[in-house]
Amino acid sequence: MSMKISNRQVDGVSIVDCSGRITLGEGSVTLRDTVRELLSKGRKKILLNLGEVNYIDSSGIGELVSAFTTVRNQGGDLKLLNLTKKVHDLLQITKLYTVFDVKDDEAAAVKSFN
Amino acid sequence: MRFPARGNEDEWIGFGVGKFIHKIFAMTKQRVSYTLDSTLETVDNAEQTATRIAAEAGFEEDEVMRISMAVREAAINAVFHGNAYDPGKKVRLDFESTARDLVITISDQGKGIDVSKIPDPLAPENLLKTSGRGIFLIRSFMDEVQIHPSHSGTEIKLIKHVHGPAVNGKEASQ
Numbered sequence: 001m002s003m004k005i006s007n008r009q010v011d012g013v014s015i016v017d018c019s020g021r022i023t024l025g026e027g028s029v030t031l032r033d034t035v036r037e038l039l040s041k042g043r044k045k046i047l048l049n050l051g052e053v054n055y056i057d058s059s060g061i062g063e064l065v066s067a068f069t070t071v072r073n074q075g076g077d078l079k080l081l082n083l084t085k086k087v088h089d090l091l092q093i094t095k096l097y098t099v100f101d102v103k104d105d106e107a108a109a110v111k112s113f114n
Numbered sequence: 115m116r117f118p119a120r121g122n123e124d125e126w127i128g129f130g131v132g133k134f135i136h137k138i139f140a141m142t143k144q145r146v147s148y149t150l151d152s153t154l155e156t157v158d159n160a161e162q163t164a165t166r167i168a169a170e171a172g173f174e175e176d177e178v179m180r181i182s183m184a185v186r187e188a189a190i191n192a193v194f195h196g197n198a199y200d201p202g203k204k205v206r207l208d209f210e211s212t213a214r215d216l217v218i219t220i221s222d223q224g225k226g227i228d229v230s231k232i233p234d235p236l237a238p239e240n241l242l243k244t245s246g247r248g249i250f251l252i253r254s255f256m257d258e259v260q261i262h263p264s265h266s267g268t269e270i271k272l273i274k275h276v277h278g279p280a281v282n283g284k285e286a287s288q
Binding site: 062065090094 | 190251
């Protein structure tokens, strides 16, 4: 299953709903393009909802890191929402769980940006 | 015999040079080999094949996932870093199953990886790097990992023990 992505605005926060796989190739590129497009519109509060992401490889992890640093470098913030167990475990073993601000409640996550 | 007896051996041949693979598998029922192009499709196919073979070898779902992710990462390294998508270079993928182990070997025709230059992705200065986690993930997911670089390419051997990791050490050698 390839990656599907859509975004919506909630109280000034861009929530990016991702589903499928974030892997080398299409999935990583789709995520990169979406984040770049949001930043180009001045939307710098980004919440990546990974609740439907069932697979991520090292390239996908790299893309998450790239998105995080790109947004931070532009004065914004990027947080993660609703990690599946597989993605959670991957972020744990790569020590990135401590780098990302990970949320499990959408409303609380949106409030945390303000 | 780890690979189960199958009525139709062609089911094992998802891609690659079919007749050659068929012959090897028909002879031994324990080993299957593929010679593949240096493409993204190869990465996906290697992962899918690893998933199927690991499941049919009797590993539980979580272990199948780890094995298939390790194979995907090794295939990425072979296609992307090793062969650099060169259409003239091939990736070889071998699966061999014994009563003790599932052994997967991935070989490329690149310049050979310099193992000493693989950075530690957990080091604080590397945490925010966007690449360099593939080998680390492979080592995390498999019981033994052997990396054999040469001037004509890199061979990486991934071993998963049927009965879990050995007591003495996780990694055999590099």
